[in-house]
Each structure stands twice: as C-alpha cells, then as structure tokens.
Amino acid sequence: MKAAFLLLALALAECADAQFAQGPSINPGGVVNAASYGASVAPGSIAAVFGDLLVNSPTVASRVPLPIELAQLSLLFGEEPAAPLFFASSAQTNIQVPWELDGHVSPALTGSFNGLAGTAQPVDLVAYAPGIFTTNNQGTGQGAILDPSYRLVDANHPAAPGITALLIYCTGLGTVTSPPATGSAAEAANETLVTPTVLVGGVPAPVLYSGLAPGFVGAYQVNVLTPAHAPAGIAVPVTISMGGSTSNIATIAVQAAAAGQDSDSRADALLAQMTQDEKIQLLHGIGGPVTQQVPLPRGGAGYVPGIQRLGIPSLYLADGSVGLGNGVGPATALPSSIASAASWDPNLAYRYGTVIGSEMRAYGMNVNLGGNVNLIGREPRDGRTFETKGEDPILAGRITAAHLRAIQDQHVIGGIKHFALNDQETWRTSTDARIDERAARETDLLAFEIGIKDSNVQSVMCSYNLVNGTYACENPHLLNEVLKRDWGFKGFVMSDWWATHSTATAAVAGLDQEQPNPAFFGSLKQAIASGQVPQSRLDDMAHRILRAMFEAGLFDHPESLGPIDSAVDQAIAQQAEEQGAVLLKNAGGQLPLNAGSIHSIAVIGSHADIGVLSGGGSAQVSPTGGAALSEQPPCPPCWGGIVWDPSSPLAAIRTHVPNAVVQFDSGTDPAKAAALAATAEVAIVFVSEWTSEGMDSPDLNFEGQDALVAAVAGANPHTVVVAENGGPQVMPWLAQVSAVLEAWFPGQRGGEAIANLLFGVVNPSGKLPITFPAGVADLPRPTIPAPPDGSSIFPVNYSEGLKTGYKWFDANQMTPLFPFGFGLSYTTFAINNAKLADRMISNRPGFDVTFDLRNTGSVAGAEVAQVYLGLPAAVGEPPRRLVGWQKVLLSPGALQHVTISVDEADSSHPLSYWDEGTSRWLTAPGTYTVYLGNSSANLSVAGAFQVSQ
C-alpha cells in the first residue's frame, strides 16, 4: 500500500524547470487540499503547494518521520512550524499542514530554498474538510479507494455490495483526532471520535473504521462496507461528509448484487481474504476478568480484537441475563429472568430482551452471554435458578427465544448457555451428568433446541461440566451431532470461561471459540500444521463467527455508543415485575390492601426501607443510580457481593397511603418486629434469600427468617409476606400468614411494582414457571451430589430421566407446596365450552383447543390458560406435558373465545418422543388426551384424539 501511496504523491506533481532567482515563490491561492484540490486545507491534512519552488528535480521523501527539508526546500508557517514534506519539485510540493496550526485561521507560508527565503503567502485554514484522494490529480473521478487486497476498486476489481470493504484514503478529518506530534508516524489505533457519513451511490455505507491511516503521516483512512443496496456501475460516486462539510466526489466500480447474498456467502468472501493468523485471531479471547492478561477495552467479560484491514469488528462480550452485567457501567437491573418466565408472556419477554440488547449496544458490547436456559427442573437449589426460565422446556425455550430475538434485533450477537446439563453450581467443573439420550433430548436439550430454533441465536456457550463422561466443551455428540447436525445450528460455540480442556480434541469436537483467553486455541496453528485439526475445520470455525457477525448485523449496523434510555428501560423493568410476580396465597381477600381505608402498616425486614435484593455472580447488574446497599458475599461463593437494588418498597408503599402511619422495622429481632406488627392493621414482612453463581442453597428455607415470619404472624392476623428470591422456597409458616406474594429478585423498580400489586393498582397475573416442592425430601436428589473425595470428577445420575419438575411430582403423585403454572389473581375466571378439534396440517397431526374464558370477578385481570397433553400410555412418558398456553387480559365480566393450536412440527415437538432406535422424534399411534386449566394441578380433560399408525 505504501508504494501505491507514493505513486499517488508522484502523480500529483507537475514538472517545471527549476529556476534560481530570489527565493521560492508560492502562487496566491496555491495551497490546496492534496486530495480534493479544493481550497479547504485543515491542520493535519495533506496539502499541495504550487508555485516556483526552485527544486532541481522531483524528490520524494523516503522515510517517516517526514523531513522538514527536502531537496533543499523547506516551507515554514511564520517562523515555525516547518511543514513535513512528502514530495518536492520545481512547481509543486506536498506537505502535511502542521498540527500546531490547529486554531489558526490564516497563517503565512514562506518557502525557503537553500537558505534563501521567498515572499510569505497567507493560507486559509478550515477546521475540517474531507477530501478523498483520486487517481487523476484533480480530486475528481476514479478514487484512490482500495479493496482489502490493496487493489484499486475499479472496473477490473469492482466492489461486491454487502461484501467488499472499501479502504478510502482521504485527508482533512484532522480536528477529530488528537494530533500526533508533527512528522511522527501515525498510530493505527487512533480512531476518530466522530464518525463520518459515507455515501456510495447515494446509499449510506456502514463505517467500519475511521482514523489515521496506519503507517502514514497526515493521511486518513475510512473503511466502509459497500452497502448491500449500492447501485451497480463503473463510476459510482463516493463522498465523505463530516460536520456539514462534504468531500469531493470520487468514483468506484460496483458490481451488481449477487443473488442470495446471505451471511454465509458474505462470511466466505471475507474468509477468502484472511491469513491463517487472522482466522485464528477470531477463535479465542485475549483477556478475562480474572487473568487480566490484556485489559478489556470496554470492560465486560471478554474481548476478541477485530481485523481492521478487512473491516472485521472487534467482539466485546458481556453477560446479560437480567440486565447488562460485569460492571460495564450502570445499567437497568431487570427483575430476574425467572420472573420474565413467570409472566408467561413472550411479547413482554421480548421487551425485556430489548432492554438488555439496547443497553449492551449503548455501551458498545456486541456479544451477549445471557441466555441461561439450564435447570429444566432437575435442581431447584441451584444458585443460578434466578437466571433461568424455570423447569419446563417449552416455557423456558420460548421465553429465552423471545429474549434472544430482541437482543439480536439490537445488533448484538445473542448467546444461549450453558450447553448442556449444567444443573448444579457446586462442583460444576467436576460434575459428570449421566443421562440417557431420550431423557436429555426431551428435557434439558429440548429447552436449548426451542431457544435456538425460535430465535436464530448465533452463539452457544458450552458448559463446565461433563456429559456422559466427556467435557461439554469437547463433546462431539453434543456439539457436532446434536447442535450442529441435528438442529442445523450455523452460529458458533464458545466455551464458558476456562471450560476448554484441549486444543485439537475440542476443535474437532465442535468448539469454535475459546474464552476468555488462548490457553488452548493459541496452539491451533501447530495443531493444523501437524494435521491434528483439518484446515477445513479451522475455516469452519472462523466462518461461523463471521457469519454470526453478519447475521446479527454487526457489519451492516456499526456500533453507536451513547446513553442508555433509562426511563424507558426502567418502565419495562417495572412492568416485567408487575406481570411476573406470583400471588401464592390470599386468604379472605387480604389483598389488595384498601388504600382508602387503611390507617397503619408495619413494614418489616430485608432492607425494605431502602431497596430490593438482586441475584449474584456474573449476571450481577450494577444498577443505575447505584446500589442501595452492597454487602460482602458469604463463602461459597466467596466472590462478587450482595447487591440491593435502589428501589424502596417502604417509600413506594407510603406513596399509596400518604395519610397512614407506615413504620419500618429491620426484622433482625423477631420480638421487636412482632411488637411493631401488633400496633398496625396490616404487617408486611419482606423475606429474602440471596443466591448466586458459584453456590447452591443447601435447603429451600429463607435462611434465619422463618422465626421472624412466625413471630409477626403470631402478633398480627393480617400478615402479608413478600418474598425476594431466585427460585422455589419452602414456607413453614404458610398456614399462619394471610397472603404471600412471590416477587423473585424484583429489579430496580421492584419496590414500585410490589406496592402497585399490594394495593391492586396492578392485578397479579404471574404463574409459577417452576414447582415449589413441600421440602427437599421430595426432590429426585434430596441432597446435592458431591464428589466422594471432595475434588475429582464424579457422576450425577439423572435417573429421574424424563420426569423433571411437575412431571416428577405428577408421576409420583406427590403434592407440592405450589404447583407449576399456579398463581392467584384478585379476580376469578371461568373456562367454558372447551372443544377439541384434531386436524392434519400438511399431513402432520395437530389439534386446536377452543374455549370461552370469562372474567367472573369484579376487577380487570389476566389469566394464563394452559394446555397439557397426555401421550399414549405405551410411549412411557410422564402423565402430562405443557404444549401451549395463552395469556388473556379481560375486563370484569368480559368473555373471550380463545383458540390454542398445537402442531406436531413445532420446535417443541409437542406430540412426539425421542426414539433412540432411529435417533428421531416420532409421533406414536394411539390416544392423546388434551387437558385445559390454569396450573399443572388444576386441569380438566378437554378431549382426546387418535393418531393412527
């Protein structure tokens, strides 16, 4: 490229005979922008100076830093600074206008030849003036615009729309960079702070880079992607505009858009231009929050540097299960994602995902690590339950898909994790999940399958644990066969942090990217050279990552950093909590509280005077406005911290009853709290249980708070419990209290949402996405499995197989504390006229359930009507599986006719079972029974249908 650039400088020269007279003379108005030949010359840009310069023969500077004297010629602005010279001839010299002149308007330029000074000539400087270099010396026509192989983009090498990156050499963008010392080599990484607008054939082009041209002094480079819809032609105009000033017009050749320019062909076109090192560069992170090998440029959890030459953007990775995590910056703390699942509302879940995606984008983070869809009912004590979407594969898969679709719609690569069967935190790196293929496919894997297929998510994070004897991140069955072959996943697999255990084994098994550092994938070059990893596999790894970038729009929608829209996002956070909180008990219509008649309330416990609890670990959000309280974490997990989000339930309650006496007690002394409760008409006790990545709860109790609730309930017959926690809990005091509201970790508008729910401004409509067992003794594994020697790999036998969550309780005819799908409302609903129509859709079995849903109470409210299916007995499935639902909002007395359709071809395989013999989903002949109701434990038969042989 240097050669091309020097040729360009030479081409700008005009030869004339050297003259020896007084001193060099500069033509009036003879200093022009060297690129555009316009009079708009800016500090830092390259200028051509015309006149009688006395130089004997044309001379080109041969090195950087550029000399300030060339062929005995020097050019001085005032006494100084002297201009660095690229080229000198008798009639023209090319200079860089010194940075020191920034702010000067009309400095005088004097030429000096062999010590003999000429007459000064004023030079009009402008703040900025883009100029594109052209090949015809006049700033018009064919641009000096190169493709990534440094070829002129002309009729011989036309740009491919949507594929070819254009390297536009220009000048005059000076004021937007910090000036380098005059004459020093430009820094490649010195990006401009303002992004120019580049039009190709009048169509805005995504800007990939804008800054100093690597290796040149004073020249700028703007890299853009040829817009996908650029017009074809051999002289398509290109302009650069900045701050209202537009450059000269340079032309390039653009070929007609090829048919089917999908992400795969775009990725292939880029891949074809990459060196082996560049490919490998994409296949691992180069830092990590713990190793700190390389500081992460924007914080977060990981960083993969891009390839500037080809316009490939860097990847900035951050967690985001419940809001943007990793302390990237203040972000909206959403209610935990299990609350999002409890809304049973994919549209609201989409808005939840939009908050995460848009805030990631605002911070310049473009890979989300948030879609935790583990724990399909196997281990409710897992410390990360709050990040998940509960125990049912279909509900969890669909809610996750909605989150991920929304995130990718913000041009952030979505991530689903942890693949797979990462169902306990304790010993997560040495747990070997043992499970048969059918059970895996129909439970944990099914949630991933739905989440992936319904969202087009582009990255999958493999997990720490082993599955059937092989680490998940080098498990060819999981990665190559299930994910990539059977589900047709075309994105990339990244490892969980330090979950990679090998180079060749992992690469060949299907791992595409190691995080957070190159501990193993740093050796890929050797593994290729020695034949352990085929070149085709390496290409596939890089292709998948590039494809993901195209698919999520990282090329077509370049980053735009800016403030988050906090007001909008907090409103969504509040709505998600209001729709996701679950009313578990409401004896005697204790709730809603009547703001008009209540005189005194005792608010007790869980720092309800200042905030609400959040879950810990990598999902932790740093809430906007700062934490209400931060506490040291217990051990385990021994890291992170306990963060109380800044939303005071006490303050929010007071706004509903400004004239009532609302008093607070910390709850640390049950007797004192009971004494306060005894003085009030209603006592509201906040109980909380902190959970985090890196730990599991030994039991399901609210640690140290059962005595508090019992004491308060003993003192006040109108005791309402508000629970802040991440998953199922047991409630030994349940019979003694009037009402229980499950608020989950409520997010930073939780206080307001809880108060609205307590006072009936919002009618609760959340339904449990996970069974609350009566006690740990009822779980498939009453004790969390641990390695016998405390360290080595050990099996966890998932012998419950298909029977996870409510299916376990149904199959064993056990009554849980609260069943899956359960949640109360302040109104009542009736389901009538249920009818079943079985039908064939393109020769596939399916059915419609129709019914009338009526609000039979006196306030508006939403009900979640749920459809479950019993498969033919011979198939050996648990009694019922959820196959569909609809959430319907109804005014008092209103009736809606509802249809819920179920199709065999849905990604959830609602009618089918996994047949190990043929390794396929099959729909068995026999009788299928359809159930309709409002929880897994409150169902009526809607009908039955036959599938014939």
Ligand code: BGC
């Ligand atoms: C967690 C992942 C997380 C990663 C990066 C790991 O400890 O298991 O869920 O995305 O860290 O923060």
